[in-house]
Amino acid sequence: MTNNESDSSREWASQAYALLKQKQELKKQEQVKAEELKAEEQVKAEEQVKAEEQVKAEVNKKNYSNLQDDTEVKLGEFDDDFTWSAMVLAAQGKKVNQISIDEIDWLSKLRRGLEETRKGFVSELLDKLGDDPLTPESLDDLETLLIRADVGIDSTDKVINSLRKKLNEEVVGGEEGIKFLKDELRAIIEKPIKNSGTNILAPQKGKLNVWLIVGVNGVGKTTTLGKLAYLSSKSNYKTLIAAADTFRAAAVEQLQVWGDRSKVDVISNQSKNADPAAVVFDAIIAAKKRKSDLLLVDTAGRLQNKNNLMDELSKIKKIIDKKVPDAIIESLLVLDASQGQNGLKQAKSFAKSANLSGAIITKLDGTSRGGVSLAVSAEVNLPIRFIGAGEGIKDLRPFNSFEFVEALLADR
Numbered sequence: 001m002t003n004n005e006s007d008s009s010r011e012w013a014s015q016a017y018a019l020l021k022q023k024q025e026l027k028k029q030e031q032v033k034a035e036e037l038k039a040e041e042q043v044k045a046e047e048q049v050k051a052e053e054q055v056k057a058e059v060n061k062k063n064y065s066n067l068q069d070d071t072e073v074k075l076g077e078f079d080d081d082f083t084w085s086a087m088v089l090a091a092q093g094k095k096v097n098q099i100s101i102d103e104i105d106w107l108s109k110l111r112r113g114l115e116e117t118r119k120g121f122v123s124e125l126l127d128k129l130g131d132d133p134l135t136p137e138s139l140d141d142l143e144t145l146l147i148r149a150d151v152g153i154d155s156t157d158k159v160i161n162s163l164r165k166k167l168n169e170e171v172v173g174g175e176e177g178i179k180f181l182k183d184e185l186r187a188i189i190e191k192p193i194k195n196s197g198t199n200i201l202a203p204q205k206g207k208l209n210v211w212l213i214v215g216v217n218g219v220g221k222t223t224t225l226g227k228l229a230y231l232s233s234k235s236n237y238k239t240l241i242a243a244a245d246t247f248r249a250a251a252v253e254q255l256q257v258w259g260d261r262s263k264v265d266v267i268s269n270q271s272k273n274a275d276p277a278a279v280v281f282d283a284i285i286a287a288k289k290r291k292s293d294l295l296l297v298d299t300a301g302r303l304q305n306k307n308n309l310m311d312e313l314s315k316i317k318k319i320i321d322k323k324v325p326d327a328i329i330e331s332l333l334v335l336d337a338s339q340g341q342n343g344l345k346q347a348k349s350f351a352k353s354a355n356l357s358g359a360i361i362t363k364l365d366g367t368s369r370g371g372v373s374l375a376v377s378a379e380v381n382l383p384i385r386f387i388g389a390g391e392g393i394k395d396l397r398p399f400n401s402f403e404f405v406e407a408l409l410a411d412r
């Protein structure tokens with residue numbers, strides 16, 4: 001090769017090299033691109049699978065929540081009801097993150113339920129008191145209003161005397177008067193609860209608790225028992241129902257519906273004129289076998305005569321004492337608030353002969369006589385254990401005197 005030839009060859013070679021290098025670069029880029037494309041496609045495919053799975057999960061979740069609780073309460077509007085209920089919870093020391101929709105819903109119901117009682121009592125009271133200090137005349141008005149709201153003579157006297165005493169000592173402004181009134185009413189309701197030594201009635205674990213649900217006909221015994229069964233099984237107490245109202249036709253069927261709704265078994269005897277004590281006997285055997293925490297006993301509200309009713313209750317109690325001497329028995333009198341003073345009379349006559357341990361006030365929704373709850377506490381000395389304000393399965397709650405008095409005296 002001449003020098004010239006070798007120069008041009010070198011040139012060519014370098015061009016060829018450059019070309020090859022370019023080609024190689026191109027190929028590399030194509031490979032990278034292909035790989036990127038492949039990766040992209042893989043990501044897309046994975047995303048699609050994920051999306052499909054998510055849709056499936058949503059559908060499952062919906063079906064499951066439907067199955068799990070068909071009574072789930074929805075959050076309502078952010079309105080006056082919500083604000084009032086939240087404030088009542090806050091006043092009891094609840095933190096923002098401890099409030100549940102169920103609690104808000106219940107308090108709204110309670111406040112609405114007591115509206116009629118409030119209308120004939122508090123609204124007028126607030127109008128009369130206004131922002132001015134209390135006077136002896138406004139105390140007379142208050143006295144009339146309390147009696148009219150079925151609070152009872154004894155409790156009314158107690159409240160008025162305390163207020164009068166306070167008024168003799170100092171000037172009491174309208175707002176302060178209401179606060180003092182709330183404290184007094186709460187003290188009346190709390191007294192039998194404090195005396196009983198049990199703040200909130202709940203089944204004691206490790207023993208059989210038997211709650212007899214008693215009261216005259218139509219007050220809401222069976223409905224209350226259904227709501228109690230729901231509340232107790234929701235709170236993980238092993239619960240059983242005894243259908244010991246064998247007097248009224250269709251009582252067992254009515255109870256069975258509540259049993260189905262709360263997923264609690266009902267022990268019954270379908271034969272005509274079955275002995276209630278025998279049903280309770282069977283139910284105790286079943287409760288022992290299943291290691292139940294709570295046996296709820298529905299009883300008759302009406303028999304041939306009142307003595308029979310009391311005899312029957314004592315026969316039921318004897319059976320329980322004999323079969324499970326260490327059972328914890330509660331005899332809970334159901335009272336229909338709308339019956340006012342009549343309900344109070346019933347409570348007094350039952351309390352004499354039935355050895356009651358507590359009261360459950362029902363039908364607080366839509367009555368103007370919710371004040372009778374105070375009379376039951378003051379005059380029959382019974383601790384109120386639960387209150388019902390509606391026909392729904394969730395419309396019963398353990399009694400809370402603070403919430404009750406706040407709802408009774410809510411100013412709007």
Ligand SMILES: Nc1nc2c(ncn2[C@@H]2O[C@H](COP(=O)(O)OP(=O)(O)OP(=O)(O)O)[C@@H](O)[C@H]2O)c(=O)[nH]1
Nearest residue numbers: 217218219220221222223301362363388389390391
């Ligand atoms: N509005 C309202 N109605 C209620 C409430 N509790 C019960 N009731 C209704 O009162 C009626 C009588 O209820 P029951 O539970 O059958 O009463 P009971 O005491 O078992 O009646 P007997 O077995 O006949 O003595 C029914 O229509 C219930 O829906 C309540 O808190 N509010």
Ligand SMILES: [Mg+2]
Nearest residue numbers: 221222245251
């Ligand atoms: Mg009944």
